[in-house]
Amino acid sequence: MRCSYCGCMESRVVDSRSTDEGSAIRRRRECTSCERRFTTYEKLEESPLIVVKRDGSRQLFDRTKIINGLIYAGGKQKIPLVTFEELIDDLERELRSSFHHEVTSDEIGQRVLGKLHDIDEVAYVRFASVYHKFRDIDDFNKVLAKMSKRNDKHS
Numbered sequence: 357m358r359c360s361y362c363g364c365m366e367s368r369v370v371d372s373r374s375t376d377e378g379s380a381i382r383r384r385r386e387c388t389s390c391e392r393r394f395t396t397y398e399k400l401e402e403s404p405l406i407v408v409k410r411d412g413s414r415q416l417f418d419r420t421k422i423i424n425g426l427i428y429a430g431g432k433q434k435i436p437l438v439t440f441e442e443l444i445d446d447l448e449r450e451l452r453s454s455f456h457h458e459v460t461s462d463e464i465g466q467r468v469l470g471k472l473h474d475i476d477e478v479a480y481v482r483f484a485s486v487y488h489k490f491r492d493i494d495d496f497n498k499v500l501a502k503m504s505k506r507n508d509k510h511s
Contacts, residue, residue: 364389406458419444429483443471
């Protein structure tokens with residue numbers, strides 16, 4: 357590892373620790389030339405996850421877009437941000453473990469809706485209204501009717 361101070365390629369590891377719940381390793385290093393210490397991080401390189409949009413365009417998976425949509429959908433429901441972050445962590449883990457490098461935005465939306473339904477029904481309806489592009493009150497009523505049937509089955 358190249359020293360960030362003098363550029364020497366020789367260093368020794370002074371300390372190693374796991375970070376981010378085991379997804380990375382933090383290493384404190386000491387340069388053998390200038391003896392200054394610096395920190396490096398070692399992280400598993402993940403292949404990019406590509407989202408195929410409805411119009412056929414492709415873009416990198418961006419969890420920020422989903423979290424913004426969830427925060428908007430949550431509105432004044434007082435859902436902790438950590439709940440949304442965990443939802444997205446689960447979603448990303450599922451998508452990456454499917455061994456597909458491309459996923460449609462529709463599949464992402466359906467998975468988010470499935471997880472959101474168990475968290476908060478109001479946020480679910482608000483997210484669904486944007487995701488499904490509701491045009492009128494009938495669209496809302498259809499989703500509410502489906503939710504009622506689903507709740508009746510779980511009771």
